[in-house]
Amino acid sequence: EPGYEIDLAPLDSAVDALSHRLLGMFPECLRYTKQQVNFWKELAWHPTIGHGREWLSLHFAHREPHEGMNAFVEKRPADVAGLRRRIAEGKGGEFLYGRPVRTCPGCGARGLPEDFAYCGRCGHPVTPTRETEG
Structure with missing residues (x-):
C-alpha cells in the first residue's frame, strides 16, 4: 500500500548491533x-490488570473503543470530533446505535437502540419516543 513502505535495513543493523552488545554483557x-x-x-501492572480487563469487557462494544479499534485496523485517524459532536448533541457516546430507549409497538421488545428504525426482533417499524425525538 503506498505510503506505508519503509526500508527496514537500518532497523536490522541497529538490532544486530544491540544484540552483539548484549552478548558482550554478563548474563x-x-x-x-x-x-x-x-x-x-x-508493581503497577499486576494490581491493575483486572481493572483494565473489566473495563475493556464492559466497554469494548461502545462507540469510543469501537471507533479507535476500527481506525487502527483501517489505518486512519480516529473520528474523535465525530464522537464529541454526538455527545454535544445529546446523543451520547456510549452505544454504537444510540441509547437503548425504544420499545417496539409490534412485539413489545424493550431497550431497542434509538437509531434503529425497525425492531431487531420482529421487524416492525419503531417510531421515536418523546425522549428520542429531541
Missing part, C-alpha cells in the same frame, strides 16, 4: 538489571 547482571528496571511497571 546474570543483565537478567537482574532487567528485573530491577521492570520493578515499578510490574
Whole structure:
C-alpha cells in the first residue's frame, strides 16, 4: 500500500548491533538489571490488570473503543470530533446505535437502540419516543 513502505535495513543493523552488545554483557547482571528496571511497571501492572480487563469487557462494544479499534485496523485517524459532536448533541457516546430507549409497538421488545428504525426482533417499524425525538 503506498505510503506505508519503509526500508527496514537500518532497523536490522541497529538490532544486530544491540544484540552483539548484549552478548558482550554478563548474563546474570543483565537478567537482574532487567528485573530491577521492570520493578515499578510490574508493581503497577499486576494490581491493575483486572481493572483494565473489566473495563475493556464492559466497554469494548461502545462507540469510543469501537471507533479507535476500527481506525487502527483501517489505518486512519480516529473520528474523535465525530464522537464529541454526538455527545454535544445529546446523543451520547456510549452505544454504537444510540441509547437503548425504544420499545417496539409490534412485539413489545424493550431497550431497542434509538437509531434503529425497525425492531431487531420482529421487524416492525419503531417510531421515536418523546425522549428520542429531541
